[in-house]
Amino acid sequence: MSRPPRLAGFDYIGRFTYFLTFCVRERATVFRQQAMVDLVLMQIRRTAREHGFSIAAYCFMPDHVHLLVEGSSGTSDLRAFAKLARQRAGGLYARATGSSLWQRGYYDRVLRRSDDISRFTKYIVENPVRAGLVENANDYPYVWSRLGASTQQDAPYRYRPAQRAIASAGIPRAPVYTRRSMRYLTFSLKADSTTRLGVLTDTGVVDVRAAADGRWPGDAPGSLIDLLEQGPDAWHRIPAIVDEAPDTARYAIADIRWHAPIPRPTKNVICLGMNYAEHVREAAGAMKREVRLPTVPVYFTKSPTSIIGPFDDVRVDARITQQVDWEAELGVIIGVGGRDIPKERALRHVFGYTVINDVSARDLQRAHLQFFKGKSLDTFCPIGPVVVTEDEFGDPQNKAVKLRVNGVTKQHGHTRDMIFAIDTIIATFSAGLTLEPGDIFSTGTPAGVGMGRDPQEWLKDGDVMETEIEGIGVMRNRIAYL
Numbered sequence: 001m002s003r004p005p006r007l008a009g010f011d012y013i014g015r016f017t018y019f020l021t022f023c024v025r026e027r028a029t030v031f032r033q034q035a036m037v038d039l040v041l042m043q044i045r046r047t048a049r050e051h052g053f054s055i056a057a058y059c060f061m062p063d064h065v066h067l068l069v070e071g072s073s074g075t076s077d078l079r080a081f082a083k084l085a086r087q088r089a090g091g092l093y094a095r096a097t098g099s100s101l102w103q104r105g106y107y108d109r110v111l112r113r114s115d116d117i118s119r120f121t122k123y124i125v126e127n128p129v130r131a132g133l134v135e136n137a138n139d140y141p142y143v144w145s146r147l148g149a150s151t152q153q154d155a156p157y158r159y160r161p162a163q164r165a166i167a168s169a170g171i172p173r174a175p176v177y178t179r180r181s182m183r184y185l186t187f188s189l190k191a192d193s194t195t196r197l198g199v200l201t202d203t204g205v206v207d208v209r210a211a212a213d214g215r216w217p218g219d220a221p222g223s224l225i226d227l228l229e230q231g232p233d234a235w236h237r238i239p240a241i242v243d244e245a246p247d248t249a250r251y252a253i254a255d256i257r258w259h260a261p262i263p264r265p266t267k268n269v270i271c272l273g274m275n276y277a278e279h280v281r282e283a284a285g286a287m288k289r290e291v292r293l294p295t296v297p298v299y300f301t302k303s304p305t306s307i308i309g310p311f312d313d314v315r316v317d318a319r320i321t322q323q324v325d326w327e328a329e330l331g332v333i334i335g336v337g338g339r340d341i342p343k344e345r346a347l348r349h350v351f352g353y354t355v356i357n358d359v360s361a362r363d364l365q366r367a368h369l370q371f372f373k374g375k376s377l378d379t380f381c382p383i384g385p386v387v388v389t390e391d392e393f394g395d396p397q398n399k400a401v402k403l404r405v406n407g408v409t410k411q412h413g414h415t416r417d418m419i420f421a422i423d424t425i426i427a428t429f430s431a432g433l434t435l436e437p438g439d440i441f442s443t444g445t446p447a448g449v450g451m452g453r454d455p456q457e458w459l460k461d462g463d464v465m466e467t468e469i470e471g472i473g474v475m476r477n478r479i480a481y482l
Contacts, residue, residue: 054232268301275444282452310384413446
């Protein structure tokens with residue numbers, strides 16, 4: 001098969017996605033049984049994971065498969081993946097045909113924005129001949145997964161007769177998993193304290209494990225950590241699972257109790273100190289010291305035992321601290337692990353974003369001359385209410401950060417004012433240090449904390465903090481003195 005022509009007229013910016021086509025020489029023997037499709041897809045996905053890619057969508061035809069591949073921004077990595085995938089998948093059928101099945105044919109046009117992926121997909125579906133995929137439109141049996149509402153509405157109905165004809169000949173259509181934005185939460189029922197992984201929808205909450213019963217290869221994820229560890233292939237299955245969830249897997253919001261999205265991470269929460277210039281200035285004024293902006297990220301951590309849900313009480317022991325303060329922060333959840341992650345690829349390791357309140361005991365900070373003790377007291381780390389996947393959240397450096405106490409705005413900052421952006425935070429921290437799925441970053445707080453006010457303000461028994469990040473939601477946590 002000749003190399004397909006490049007598509008013109010697209011100016012892509014942002015996230016990298018590649019379109020590839022693997023072709024087979026002997027059409028009559030390939031992709032006519034579901035088992036063959038599954039074996040080929042297994043090898044392709046395995047190879048993709050090894051090279052840092054994920055399969056965003058795919059479409060099998062009788063003699064070739066089209067892929068949307070997300071991952072590395074380098075074409076050299078993509079070529080290495082394509083070469084090994086061809087070798088592995090081709091080996092499955094070598095004895096059946098007596099020859100190598102795969103020819104090299106792919107688009108190396110780079111797609112870099114979700115709405116352009118939708119346009120590109122729509123173009124392929126509606127113009128398979130012009131796109132160079134087939135010589136005859138009737139040979140195009142399967143419709144690509146629709147990656148946008150406009151594409152769903154403009155589905156190419158004229159190709160359905162060809163699909164039916166090929167289906168009647170015994171050529172199955174492989175399932176298509178697409179990437180779609182999700183809002184994940186961890187919840188329990190009022191009559192059952194067992195925590196569950198949920199997806200927030202317009203009508204309520206879907207229990208992922210219950211919805212996936214009998215439809216998931218192996219054990220369906222029961223927690224966000226489970227889902228993250230299963231990798232991008234599992235993430236892409238979730239939208240279809242949620243859409244087709246039975247009524248028994250759906251709950252009204254009024255019937256659930258909210259927990260932190262990751263109630264007990266395997267590591268401490270990684271925090272950034274002094275990451276907003278105005279906060280550095282207010283802190284320096286409160287402590288009567290010279291203002292010095294950091295030249296490298298300042299890291300500290302909070303204990304996993306400090307984590308509570310988005311609507312739980314922050315419990316304060318007055319014998320230990322009497323200067324409890326608030327700090328609204330954007331939280332980052334790592335989805336793909338790695339070490340020595342370059343800055344230009346750092347955001348590709350992010351699964352999603354959440355809201356964090358870095359509650360702090362200022363008197364303990366001063367007494368112990370460090371952050372950890374005063375920020376790790378039990379219940380001093382509310383997280384939630386949801387984790388918004390990175391594709392829905394958009395640019396993390398373009399979000400408002402707010403905190404109110406008893407309805408009065410105390411903090412109103414913006415992530416564009418971070419001294420160190422999130423890509424720098426991840427790249428610097430991962431130098432010589434391995435990040436794993438489920439690791440949590442708290443990226444620092446803007447100005448407006450109680451310590452920096454004149455006179456200083458501390459949280460009192462019964463005060464209610466509302467912590468809000470644009471595009472995620474609001475946490476409400478009451479201060480409860482013991």
